[in-house]
Amino acid sequence: MRVLGLYKDIASPWICATVYLWALELRAVISTDSEPVTAWLADCAAILLTLLFWILIFCLPIALVAGFMERARARYLNKLAVKACLIVITALYFVRWLFTLQLYSDEHDVGLIALVIAAAGLAIWAFQRRRTRAIDLESNLPSLEDCFSFAALPIVIGAVVLIGVRVAGDAALAQKHATAVAFEPKREVRPNIILIVSDALRARSMSLYGHTRVTTPNLDRWSEAATVFLDAHSNSTRTPPSMTTILTGKLPWSHGRLTKVQPSYRSDENLLRLLRDHGYFVSAVTSNEDASINLLGLRSGLSEKETTTFEHLTLSWLRSHGVYPTPTGGRMYQGLSRFLWFLGYPGHTSFYGFAGDTLKAASDFVIRAKRPFFLIIHLHEPHDPYDVPLSFRGRYSIQSAANKRPEISSDHYGHYEAALQPAVDFYRDQYDEAIQYMDEQLAIFFREIEKQMPGRDYMLIFTGDHGESFERGFMNHGEELFESSTRVPLLIRFPKQTQGTKLPGLVQSADIAPTVLSVAGIDLPRWMEGRALHPDKTPQSEATVAVNFKDPVGQKTFDLPTKVAIWSKSHKLIVACDTGRVSLYNLAADPGESIDLSGTAPTVRKDIENSLKSVLAKQSRGRSFPCAINDRSG
Ligand SMILES: [Zn+2]
Incomplete structure (x- = not known):
């Protein structure tokens, strides 16, 4: 007492x-x-x-x-x-x-x-x-x-x-949806759709896309009955803008979520809501707060609460009642972490889920979900810190004195000195191990869904939200727009597809949502900017863009992108928006982007600059988009 x-x-x-x-x-x-x-x-x-x-x-x-x-x-x-x-x-x-x-x-x-x-x-x-x-x-x-x-x-x-209102709202939503499905007139059977987004997975580190290490043996096999798009690019190299593009079919300028810390995009103009309104049962399993459907602002499109495999708050039971830190709440956490490190911030708030747990939760959903369903799966792997179970550790990465550098950590984000390359190479090896671990978990998941949906009457899309860089003095993702950061895998198994094919031709993350709608038999809304892809038709090369915005310092939001890249046929132009510096590469002749042609190929440069200006003019939709390329005459 x-x-x-x-x-x-x-x-x-x-x-x-x-x-x-x-x-x-x-x-x-x-x-x-x-x-x-x-x-x-x-x-x-x-x-x-x-x-x-x-x-x-x-x-x-x-x-x-x-x-x-x-x-x-x-x-x-x-x-x-x-x-x-x-x-x-x-x-x-x-x-x-x-x-x-x-x-x-x-x-x-x-x-x-x-x-x-x-x-x-x-x-x-x-x-x-x-x-x-x-x-x-x-x-x-x-x-x-x-x-x-x-x-x-x-x-x-x-x-x-508030929590009471949210819980009651969720229950009412589930009830309303159950009624809606019950009275849905019987139409032709619509396929179930699964979208898997792997965080920070670049195409070049997958054996499927030519990596010399066999990092993705299971995806290689699985894609023998799928369409592999060989030249796919993400439209942003940060998770929230890129995920918002994938789930809306809008380019970053149009949906407006340009950086990680900006407020979420909140509008019913999104893929989830469209599918739900057309009788789909929509859900998500996410493994990283940046990709949480709730935090992306797309909660209204869900038919049931999303499943998360990451820990978010110390009192994580709050999360199961829908209390998530918003971007501003996240900043509060970060601010407090400077003073309260001893209380466990922010380690207790930013755990992520492992692929095994995430895909197990996804399998459980496939077993119990109402048909037709649309399931979004976000895999944290192979994102830093490149953690894998011990049995995968050491397959490629070898600890040595040269790569044990205290100056750089696995979550280093940004530029590094050339002398640190051995340490960065060590992390790239760990990254490959994380891809291999994810690939093995995917094999288990694929077997499970084959069992649940025999006859392959479903659509499965596999992609990455952006790449990862371990080269050119830049580690992690964001800022740079070289191929390591932008080129992602895009594999689609269309319903009943048994023949695999590999298609060249530029495609982008914004094409995913229109492709889903076309398979679901839903008309494309005018606000979607991507185009629907077909299982065996080579996409006609169109100018594709990617953009990066600097993350704000403190609470100041940058309205200026760091860089903009545009691909047009075999060429690629990168513009640093603040300085106006332009680099031009011929990817067909120089896939490593080592020879800058901006000074030696003036005609090509002018053509591609003009197409960038016209793309930017179309995308900004009345808002002025500040990039040095717009100010230059001609
Ligand atoms: Zn990401």
């Missing part, structure tokens, strides 16, 4: 400190892009609950140790520690804000102004209260009731109501 009472005494001021810290971090939400109010309210509550959870655990050993002390002394020492902590937090935030102000002094930081006003209001309120009410003058700390009634309680109540 004594320890319990002491635990309450110890925990109370820490809870106040937690609420204070949390309130400071709310600035990240106020000052950034718009999310629906309900979404960021849920974020705020989830983060607060997670903080409280950890602080209560943190106080437990302190209370146990303090049990050996005199109670008053323990309380006094504890309060001193809390005060010191509050001072450190305040100082750290103050420095951080000064830095932010200095960095963006030309912009009005709405969040900061709001916070200063709120802090001033709070100080006046506390001062008045102290004058009018006799309170414990020994302590300068607000009471537990103050903390809760002023800041935490309204949010906690709001969150509980």
Whole structure:
């Protein structure tokens, strides 16, 4: 009993400190892009609950140790520690804000102004209260009731109501859909459709696309009865923009989700919603938060809650009730991680699922789902940190002194010094192992669905959301638009297909959604920009584009893309949008993109520049798209 009472005494001021810290971090939400109010309210509550959870655990050993002390002394020492902590937090935030102000002094930081006003209001309120009410003058700390009634309680109540509304909404949605399917008139049988997107899988590292290592033996075999598109490119090299393109058939400029941290695309103009409205049972299994259908903003197209195989919040039960950090909530987590590393941020929030678990969940869905269904599967493999089960480790990667470099880690993102190439090669070997692991899991999944859907009366699409670079001094993905980063696999087994074929011709991620619709017998809406692909017709080469935007620094969103690339027949042009630097390659003669022809082939360059300008003019749809190529005359 004594320890319990002491635990309450110890925990109370820490809870106040937690609420204070949390309130400071709310600035990240106020000052950034718009999310629906309900979404960021849920974020705020989830983060607060997670903080409280950890602080209560943190106080437990302190209370146990303090049990050996005199109670008053323990309380006094504890309060001193809390005060010191509050001072450190305040100082750290103050420095951080000064830095932010200095960095963006030309912009009005709405969040900061709001916070200063709120802090001033709070100080006046506390001062008045102290004058009018006799309170414990020994302590300068607000009471537990103050903390809760002023800041935490309204949010906690709001969150509980919100979670209730969401759960009820999900139940109503499922009910409505069940009724809709029951009364669906019997039409010709429509095929089930499975879309598998592998994260960061580049074509050149697959034996199917010519890699000398046999990394994808099972996909090689499986594709003998499928159409392999040899020249497929993703339209962006970051996960959320690329996934949004795959699931909408819109190019990045049109759907507007240009960077990872921008607000999600929220519109019913998407593939999921179309299929659901036409009687398909739509669901998803995802293994990485960036590809979560919920976080992509496409939740309204689902017929049931998506299955996730990653851990998202420390209190992950919140996720099963639909509470996900939005991009702004994610930033709050990141901000807090700078101060609360010891509490387990952000490791507890960004786990990803393994292919084995993801595909097992997908198999379970295929067994139980209503027909016809559309299932989206997002595989985290072979994305960094290139983790695989031990039996796969060491097949290609050999630990040596040369590649053990502390300067670079497997999740390094960006440019590296030439001297670090051995370490980068080591990660590329691990990447190949991750592909092999995924390929083996896919074989199990393919066998399972053959059993469930004999006669091959289903469509299966396999692709990557973007590639991965281990060359040219750039590791990971984003920024660069060389073939390593953009060229992805695209394999489609059309319903009842038994003959395989390999087709040349440029295709892009935006072509996937129209292809799905054509197989489902649904008319293409005008807002889709890709074109439907056929099992044995070579796609007519059309100008295909990919774009990259820098991720924002702090909370400033770049409206300028890093680079734009355009492919036209055998040539490829890359434009650095900020500097206007242009590189031109002839991929047929120089697949390694080593000879820049921008100075020596002026006619080709001019032609392809013009086609880029016309593509950009078409895509920007009235919005001005800032890229140096647009400003150049001629
Ligand atoms: Zn990705």
